[in-house]
Amino acid sequence: MIGRKVPNVTFRTRVRDESIEGPNPFRWQDMTSNDYFKGKRVVLFSLPGAFTPTCSTYQLPDFEKLFPEFQAQGIDDIYCMSVNDAFVMNAWAKGQNLEHVKVIPDGSGEFTRKMGMLVNKDNLGFGMRSWRYAAIINDGVVEQWFEEEGFSDMCETDPYSVSSPQNILENLKREAKAA
Numbered sequence: 001m002i003g004r005k006v007p008n009v010t011f012r013t014r015v016r017d018e019s020i021e022g023p024n025p026f027r028w029q030d031m032t033s034n035d036y037f038k039g040k041r042v043v044l045f046s047l048p049g050a051f052t053p054t055c056s057t058y059q060l061p062d063f064e065k066l067f068p069e070f071q072a073q074g075i076d077d078i079y080c081m082s083v084n085d086a087f088v089m090n091a092w093a094k095g096q097n098l099e100h101v102k103v104i105p106d107g108s109g110e111f112t113r114k115m116g117m118l119v120n121k122d123n124l125g126f127g128m129r130s131w132r133y134a135a136i137i138n139d140g141v142v143e144q145w146f147e148e149e150g151f152s153d154m155c156e157t158d159p160y161s162v163s164s165p166q167n168i169l170e171n172l173k174r175e176a177k178a179a
Contacts, residue, residue, distance in 0.1 A: 001145040006044075006137060007114035008033045011104055014086040026090075033111070036104065037140040040076040044104075045134035045163055046112060049126060050084045050092035054160050060096055063165045067100035070165075073172040075136075077102060083109040083118070083129045106130070120153035134163040136172070144171060 014026040036042070045063065047055045063070075063078050070078060078101045082089065085107040093103045104111075112118045112130040121129045131151050136144040146168055148159040161167065 001116075001135070001142050001147075004142050006033050006037055006140050006142065007111055009106075009111040009114065011036075011111070012086055012107060013105060014090055028086075031104075033140065036077075036079060037137050039139055041074055041136065041138045041143075042077045042079055043070060043075055043134060043165075043168060044079045044081060044137055045132075045165075045168075046081040046106075046115075046117060046130040047132050048082070048121060048129045048158060050082050050088050050103075051095075052158075054158055055082075056092075056096065059160065059164065060092075060098075060101065064096065064098055064101045066165050066169060069169055070172070073169065073176060075172070079104050081106050081111065081130065083107070083112055117147075117151075119151065119155065121155070123154040123156070132158065132160060132163050134168055136168070144168075144175075146171075 011031045013029050013031050015029045017025055017027045060080055080101050081104040083106050086105040089103040089105040106112050109118050109128050117131045117133055118128055119131045132148045134146040135142050146163045148162050150159055
């Protein structure tokens with residue numbers, strides 16, 4: 001994965017638009033891989049599903065809380081991706097009170113599939129979802145890769161350690177000391 005360019009995908013997102021009246025002031029906006037990754041150094045973390053326990057209790061809140069420390073290590077943005085649609089991802093972001101981490105809806109799983117991280121989670125009633133992983137991406141190229149052990153379809157467990165924000169931050173700090 002290291003040294004590989006991220007796939008070029010168009011994501012269907014929903015963005016707030018103050019010119020729209022009523023209870024749902026959002027419009028569709030297509031965003032591309034370049035919109036998210038070009039000319040920036042970012043952390044991308046991908047997980048099995050919005051609102052799931054590990055993702056909602058630990059991974060997403062900790063990335064949000066540690067955002068200033070990531071910025072201090074030269075990270076411009078942190079993106080959370082899941083094979084969920086824009087409505088689900090936006091509702092989850094709102095429920096998590098996100099200010100720093102941005103969510104990317106990979107509704108059809110195209111990006112996840114092209115990254116080689118799409119797995120079958122029918123045993124949990126999820127269908128096709130992302131394996132839990134994270135990456136540091138510099139100008140669209142994978143610089144560091146953090147994949148949880150046990151990649152497989154129908155996995156009974158949901159490993160979480162390698163892709164934790166704490167582990168990624170430690171790697172960034174070690175890299176900075178070595179430079």
